[in-house]
Amino acid sequence: MAMLITMNKGKYTNKDAVENVIRYITRTRAMEDRADEQIAWGGWGIGIYQTPELVIEQFCGLQKNHRIEKRGSRIFHEVLGITEKEFGRLGHDYNRVYQVAVNCAQYYFAMGHQVVFAIHNAKDGCLERNKGLHIHFVVNTINFATGNKWHSNLRENWQRDRFFNDIMRRFMDPDPLESELPF
């Protein structure tokens, strides 16, 4: 089962937080040496047809409009880790993984938040917490419809984890072991 992990090591309150995290997940940092880990990126409520600079501008534009400086964290960051077995059931097809990412990201957008996602396949022996195939979701904590902040409790996090796993199952081939069972 894929695991959805909330990245809560950083508070993401400083003014560079948006740029730093978006550049990290889109592998467009100044001295980037892990660009080959990135498979694709996309999003909802932001322009994905240009460079990540546009995304950063759009995140920050919305936040500036709602006076983010005194309102705590600027982004919410989650990672969906996909196991090797699950990637196998996705046919080792990155297009299907992309569709999973698009559908999962739409959850955040439907709640009124801009979101950018990036699919990474980390190298073996990588020190990163999430090795192998995983999808980063970076969410603008400001709701574009109401101006309210993103809020999510443990129960909602768990529900979201289940929902994302359900989305993934829709794109998976049936489990050959399950199909052999008599009941």
Next chain:
Amino acid sequence: MEQEAEKLRKKTEWKNETVTARVTSEEKEKIRKQAEKEKKSASQYMVDAALAGMERRSSKDKKRVWILINNQNILNDIFTILRDETVSEELYGKITELAEEENKLWQCL
């Protein structure tokens, strides 16, 4: 009796603060005429207009942002379609120009 009730009502809405604004003679005349039309004093008209403007601006802002976000998703779809379909250079150029103009709107927030 009614006059006394009116006096009492006015007493409970104390206006203790003052806001001063320097205006040109044309601006003053415009404000006076508009206030007369609405049967208000010039100062009451200015206060009402300022408060109404604040409310309208905030709801207009939200609508504006919503339209910007929606337009981004539409542009994303257009560029996704353009990846798979061949279009004339002129059309592609025009769409790119539209996207760039749309991007400028984000800077106006």
